[in-house]
Amino acid sequence: MTDPTTGRLRVPGATLHYEVRGRGPLLLLIPGGTGGAASFDAVADDLAAEHTVATYDPRGLSRSPLDDPEAEQRVAEHADDAFRLLELLSPDEPARAFGASSGAIAALHLLTTRPERLVRVVAHEPPVVEVLPDAADHRALLARVRETLHARGLMPAMTEFAAGLAGEGGSRRPDPDPASHTDSAAPSGAGPALPPHAAARAERTMADLPYFLGRIVPRFMAYPPDLHRLAALSDRLVLAVGQDSPGELPHRSAAALAERLGTGLRHFPGGHTGLTTHPAAFGAHLRTALTGALTPAEAPHTP
Structure with missing residues (x-):
């Protein structure tokens, strides 16, 4: 991996x-969940063969501190941060952008305000649940997560949140993920020691979970x-979903958005966290999506 x-x-x-990293037209990678810039480590070098690849820790996460640690978060503010990075790194030419999960929501807002x-x-599986016909049920989920977080603490609230995300798609582990809502690098009991870089990443991920669950999730979803x-x-706009995540809430939301817009869907390897579980194949699909057109097989899907 190139530094x-x-x-x-x-x-x-x-x-x-x-x-x-790299040279060429700018590609801004917008992370979701608690992953930050590190969530793209496995794909950034390959993408940098054709692009100047930029990524970052969103405000309040990891190495991007807030001036006021208790400040409320807004999608528009996070999208404006992405815009300011575009202005800094590609002031004269328009760029490409990829967003995962909550980062995909920021990317959607960025497109609508700074086209x-x-x-x-x-945008890979943005959990824009307000476009779903059962949006009221998911507002109730967010209320339960908030109540559980305040009454019982972080991990019970993460369990509630993970179950809600899984929906009809099965059970979802409540571990924190770098590519979306949870992180496979996070410690999960006894096991082999992580390399120093991975250990530091896991520590940052766990430290960021209360902020993510308490202030990012309620506003973004x-x-x-x-x-x-x-x-x-x-x-x-290319809307993307995981091949393995039908029935899960972020997949359903992206499919519903595609249906509302009358566009197609790209199917990426893995599920909601395919960037983590299938990085090489995910990166290859992303390179195609950044430049290619939707094919007839990628027709709108009804959630």
Whole structure:
């Protein structure tokens, strides 16, 4: 793995840690969950063969501290952070962007508000539950998670959250993931010692969980995407889902959004966390999605 060039960017209310690799047109990778920039380590070098690849720790996570640690979070603010990175790293040319999970929601908002800065956005399983016909049930889930977090603590709330995400797709482990909502690098009891880099990443992931569950999840999963604006920009948007995640809430949300917009779906390897579980194949699919058109087989799917 190539060591990236790192930098820090002051934005309103926070300081962002960002990393840059490669040369060529800019590709901004927007992480989801608690993963931060490290969630793209397995794919960034390959993508950097054709792009200047930039990623970062979103505000309040890992190495991107908030000025006010108790500040409420908003999707628009996170999308504006991504815009400021585009302005810094590609001031004269529009860029491509990829977002995973909650990062995909930030990418959708970025596209609707700053379309002149983007030529293509790939959004992998954004949990935009407000587009679902049973959105009220998922608002109730968020309320239960919030109540459990306050009454019983972090891990019971993560278990409640994971069960809600799994939906009809089966059980989901409540471990924290770097590519989305949970992290396979997180410690889970006895086992072989992690390498120092992975251990530090797992420690950051666990430390970020209360912030993610308490302040990112409630705001991001209550976000209503601008359907009219996205429909007008659909020629720049690729919605993607995992091959192994049908029935799970983020997959259903992405499929419902595609149905509402009248667009197709890309099917990426693995499930919601395919970036972690199938990095080589996931990266290959991402390279195609960044430049290729949807095929007839990728028709809209009804959730």
